[in-house]
Amino acid sequence: MADDPFALFDTWFAEAQASEPNDPNAMALATSDARGRPSVRMVLLKGHGPDGFVFYTNRESRKAGEIAANPHAALLFHWKSLRRQIRIEGELTWASDIESDAYFASRSRDSQLGAWASDQSRPLADRATFEARFAEMQAKFAGGDVPRPPHWGGYRLTPDHIEFWQDRAYRLHERRVFDRAEGGWTEGLLYP
Template identity: 65%
Template sequence: MSTDPITLFSEWLVEAEASEPNDPNAVALATANAEGQPAVRMVLLKGHDATGFIFYTNQQSRKADDLTADPKAALLFHWKSLRRQVRVEGSVSVVDDATADAYFASRSRVSQLAAWASDQSRPLPDHGTLSARLQEVTRRFEDMDVPRPPHWSGYRVSPTSIEFWRDGAHRLHERRLFTREGDRWSEGLLYP
């Protein structure tokens, strides 16, 4: 088995991509606001490397507000078909513009337009309002590339710890905990 947690995560993600029926890159993102009120929601992992785990969102959303108030987060990947999960904890930063622009350009045109049309996490009077806004931005960007909205970017969770959990018979699960110490990782086991 790998002793580098990022390599091990990559291996597990490849296995999940082969076995999970939907969104093997789905991850629960936990944040807390300035008052310490926690919130959790599902997002999609859109990249990972030695510097961290990246997801994208509207920077005026509740999750973005939470990350501005307290730039730390936890992630939980759960791959039921493999009976595995990975927990990540760390600090959060906004990705650079070039990274956000490149990912935004790779999205479908409708997803790009939806990023302009949606006031994510704010009250919506009715679905017709969203449809009308989508039609308006579709007209605005007709016959041109859709630029990344100024309020839309990516976030990188730079891990300080990564735990790999594998189901075991009789609840004797395997738990491997990697903890970052400077630029190096240390590894230990946890009781199930």
């Protein structure tokens, strides 16, 4: 077994990519506001490595406001077909503009236009309003590249705790934990 949590993540993630029918990179992101009230939603992992786990979003959304108020967050990957999950806790920071620009450029044109058209998490009177805004963005950027909106970019969760959970018969599950320590990681087990 790997004693490096990132190597173990890579192994499990590769197995999920080979077996999960939809979005093996889907992860639950839990944040809380300044009063400590939690919220959770699904986002997509778009990059990972020893420096952390990256996703992209509107930086004026509800989640972005919660991150600004309290940058501590948690991620959860659940791969039902593999009977595994990974919990990751740490602090969120902005991904660089270079990373955000590069990822934005890789998105489909409609996704790029949608980032301009959406006031994510804000009230919407009706679907027609959003569709009209989308059509406006199509016209605005017709015939040219769609630049990344200034309010849209990446976040990186730098982990300080990672737990690998493997289902076992009779609820005798295996739980391996890694905690960041000075100079590396400590490893241990938890009771199921």
